[in-house]
Amino acid sequence: MSIDLKNIKVIGFDADDTLWVNxxxxxxxxxxxxxxxxxxxxxxxxxxxxxxxxxxxxxxxxxxxxxxxxxxxxxxxxxxxxxxxxxxxxxxxxxxxxxxNKPVELLDDVENVLKELSKTYKLIVATKGDLLDQERKLEKSGLIKYFHHIEVLSEKESTNYGKLLNHLEIKPSEFLMVGNSLKSDILPIIEIGAQAAHIPFHTTWQHERVEDNVSNGKNYLTLKTLNDIFRYLPK
Structure with missing residues (x-):
């Protein structure tokens, strides 16, 4: 089954290792x-x-x-x-x-991609971590101006995502999540009927790894870089 993003109105982004190095x-x-x-x-x-x-x-x-x-x-x-x-x-x-106190090191093309996407889509951040630390990184990154909403979740499970989309009045069919973790950013999103784009990072915490067979048969995009997302979005 092919990925169809023509109905997408809101794009969510993980933060750590999706927008910047962590x-x-x-x-x-x-x-x-x-x-x-x-x-x-x-x-x-x-x-x-x-x-x-x-x-x-x-x-x-x-x-x-x-x-x-x-x-x-x-x-x-x-x-x-x-x-x-x-x-x-x-x-x-x-x-x-x-x-x-580490500087926020943005990944390649992140700001340019967000700037372009924000012209057409509502963008949100849905990330895990310490609230104060994530707020600090967002401020230091210079990216906060592109986001309609910031959410720091205690866990990234289908129920958490479902509550977030419901709170923001976003239909799952109109939502695309972008992230580096299959376990946290991709598989739970597919479970609630939304779309997902996986951008692997070169290193992954052991707790975030999943067996290959867990993701087999799941329908999501795999991108080499964030910039590749434009190949799949409507022109």
Whole structure:
């Protein structure tokens, strides 16, 4: 079945790794964290245990840098048997603070594409993460002027998307979601009868990965870059 976008009136965008670089900074931070704890465990074990701690803490802290910072601190205490120095704990906190203060690095052609799309469509942001951090990145990005609505969701599931579209009085048949995560941006959108465009990013958090067979048979676009979207929208 082919993708038909002629009825689309509203286009939604994920933020992290769709509009700007994000996950790369988490991978870099994990490497720094591993070096700090190298006297207590192997790099592979540290990575595994930190990921387990992040998943355990998601219901408490949600997504974003602050929850990641707290998980690093908790994991450092456990792996060191509570012998971690105050100096190392401070360095761990500084890893997180450095992530929060990173400049917003837009992905290729993002602003030009949004500027052009905003002439014809209502654009919204539907993203996960820490509210304050996402608001900060949107302001620093210079992109906020192109969006009709900004929504920071605690989770990206079909029910959350359904509530958002209902609140904004958007018909699923008139909505297209663009994002880098099959799990969060694409599959839940298809479930509610809307259209989706997947733009893979070069690195994906383990929690956001899905098995190949989960997406088999699902009808969505796969784009190499955001600029490719114009090939599928009505002229």
């Amino acid at each position: 996950e790369t900074y988490f991978r870099d931070a994990e490497q720094e964290f591993t070096k700090l704890l190298s006297q207590f465990e192997t790099p592979n074990k540290i990575d595994q245990e930190l990921y387990k701690m992040e998943i355990k803490n998601l219901p408490l802290y949600g997504y974003g840098v602050k929850g990641f910072m707290l998980s690093m601190v908790e994991m450092a205490l456990e792996l060191s048997n509570y012998n971690i120095s105050n100096e190392t704990l401070e360095k761990i906190l500084n890893i997180g603070k450095a992530m929060i």
